[in-house]
Structures are given as structure tokens and as C-alpha cells.
Amino acid sequence: MDPAERDANLVHEAVKKKDENYILVLIEVSCVSTPDHLMAVRNIYRKLFSCSIEEDVASSPALQEPLKKMIVNLVSSYRYAGEHVDMDVAKLEAAQLSEAIREKQLQRNEVVRIISTRSKSQLRATFQQYKEDQGTDIGEDINRQCSSQVGRMLKSAVWCLTSPEKHFAQVIRYSILGLGTYEDMLTRVIVSRAEIDMKRIKEEYRARYKSAVTLDVAGDTSFGYRDMLLALVGSED
Numbered sequence: 001m002d003p004a005e006r007d008a009n010l011v012h013e014a015v016k017k018k019d020e021n022y023i024l025v026l027i028e029v030s031c032v033s034t035p036d037h038l039m040a041v042r043n044i045y046r047k048l049f050s051c052s053i054e055e056d057v058a059s060s061p062a063l064q065e066p067l068k069k070m071i072v073n074l075v076s077s078y079r080y081a082g083e084h085v086d087m088d089v090a091k092l093e094a095a096q097l098s099e100a101i102r103e104k105q106l107q108r109n110e111v112v113r114i115i116s117t118r119s120k121s122q123l124r125a126t127f128q129q130y131k132e133d134q135g136t137d138i139g140e141d142i143n144r145q146c147s148s149q150v151g152r153m154l155k156s157a158v159w160c161l162t163s164p165e166k167h168f169a170q171v172i173r174y175s176i177l178g179l180g181t182y183e184d185m186l187t188r189v190i191v192s193r194a195e196i197d198m199k200r201i202k203e204e205y206r207a208r209y210k211s212a213v214t215l216d217v218a219g220d221t222s223f224g225y226r227d228m229l230l231a232l233v234g235s236e237d
Helices: 003-014 020-032 035-049 053-058 067-075 087-102 109-119 122-134 138-145 151-162 163-174 183-193 198-209 213-220 225-234
Strands: none
Touching: 003 020, 003 035, 003 053, 003 067, 003 163, 003 183, 020 035, 020 151, 020 163, 020 183, 020 225, 035 053, 035 122, 035 198, 053 067, 087 109, 109 122, 109 151, 122 138, 122 151, 122 183, 138 151, 151 163, 163 183, 163 198, 163 213, 183 225, 198 213, 198 225, 213 225
């Protein structure tokens, strides 16, 4: 499929599932995509399914508030794609995020607004300001302070917006840990990122898990499926 059509179909399947792993699809498509790609996904979705992504997310029985509100805002966003950054805004919003995380109030309107409307360049500046102010990474603080589903999904959104290789390395690792393989997750990541940022994902995976994507995928899959995945992943440098 064309990438936008593929993502539209992935989203359509994901909104019907209660499994948290499928909620990640909504986070990935809305946060990793460029503004124009996300708009293309939304346009194709309407043509294929005679409704909008926003409608289906808002009415999905698999999603509960306040997570539903955050995802509706994410899938309906159209961000500025340039490099301009306002450091005064970054300082203010880093402080707002810090307060919300410290008080475990991730559903606050300003948190949803910041994550769903600010450009990726602006968010990188805000998250860097957060690190300078707090001495810790915002993703680590969300993970430590807020163990709820909203917290886990917000951390994934933060990574997808500014460091997608961290998110996808973690998804690959999770999909092959333990008995069996989450084939949907593993296939989704490798197919969708093969021609975009697989090199960075492999570097992040090796740095974090002290192993190679190719080695771990080969050890957890077999036959033609394994060969297809390894061909897409490419050789390790």
C-alpha cells in the first residue's frame, strides 16, 4: 500500500482494539508523521471508511477519558513544520509540564495543548529546557511519577514527537521478549520505518539493549518471515 493508505488502515484496526499495544498505533501515526502525511492519512481514512479518524477515536469503546481526549487532539493536529523556536514559550511550558508531572495531573488542558499543537522543533526546545531545569529527562520523569495508562501513552507521544528511534527500539524489543513474538508490532515497525530511520533505530537499540536488531529478530522468527524482516532491517554497520 501507499504509506498513507497503510497508516489509515492501521488506525482503523487500532481504534477497535482494547489492547494497549494498538493504542500505540494511534500515537505513532499522529506523532511521528509529518503534518502533510498525517493530513493525507486523514483524507484517505475518510474516503475508505466514510467517517473521520477523529470520529472513530472519539466514539471508540476501547479508549477512556482522559486518554481519549489526548488522542483526539493528537490525530486532529496540524503542526507548524519549520524550525522557528520561541525560548520564552519553551521556558514557560517546561515549567507547566514539570508542575503537571510532579502533581500527577497529566490530563490538564495545558499538557494536552502543548503536546498536540506545538511544532516538533518547539517541543524539542521545551523538553531540553525541562531537562536543564529539572536535571532529568521528561520521559524518565513521566515514567517514574505517572505509572497510569495516560502516563505510558504520554511518554510514547513525547518520544515519537522528538526521538522516534527511542520509541521504535523499545517496541521492537518488547515484541520479541519472552515466549512468542508480537508479529503485528514487529512487522509494523520494521515495514514502516525501513526506508526512514531504521539506521537510527538500530543504533538506539544497540546502545540501550547491548544487542543487535538483526541478531534478536533472527533469533525470534523463522523461515520466510524472518528473511523478509532481515532484508528490510538491513545489515548492521
